[in-house]
Amino acid sequence: DIVMTQTPLSSPVTLGQPASISCRSSQSLVHSDGNTYLSWLQQRPGQPPRLLIYKISNRFSGVPDRFSGSGAGTDFTLKISRVEAEDVGVYYCMQGTQFPLTFGGGTKVEIK
């Protein structure tokens, strides 16, 4: 199974400041079709998860452009350019390349 490791576990951030979350996979996420199925999800308190980014760096419909994804192979990053109050929650990376699909452990973003 592919293990997804996220750091940090928690990220206290000042409003308006950037935040960065790292996600590392135990093996390459490049699929045989050439795509890399790494996505990022946000889960606000009491809500189901919401898709932010798919295939490393593509913003899903309606996602603000302060969210961006980057990386390749086994190392990936989600960045929030300027954190807003509504960004509080837990962020997960997920690999969709190989069964069983796996999630990172989550990173909690909170306001200082």
Next chain:
Amino acid sequence: EVQLVESGGGLVQPGRSLRLSCAASGFTFDDYAMHWVRQAPGKGLEWVSGISWNSGSIGLADSVKGRFTISRDNAKNSLYLQMNSLRPEDTALYYCARDGAQGGAFDIWGQGTTVTVSS
């Protein structure tokens, strides 16, 4: 409106069975693969099972293999999860999720249905 609505959760004793359902609306259900994802209280997300649009490809997490079965009925726009031999560690909020057109990412989620396994 694109929507997924789960049902069928509840309190069940260890060793018993439960069947979850997910009703889809607002999109062409048989165009998409579908998945079940669960979240134990205070914990992270765990993928449980997935099924392709035509049921030709199915995946199951090791933790539920031999006990859970995923299925779908495209005529009824519905996804199911048959859960047998339930254990206390299966206690979780179970989400139904759509595997979006972009592939390998879950773009639509239901609100979830809670399963509690306890004597």
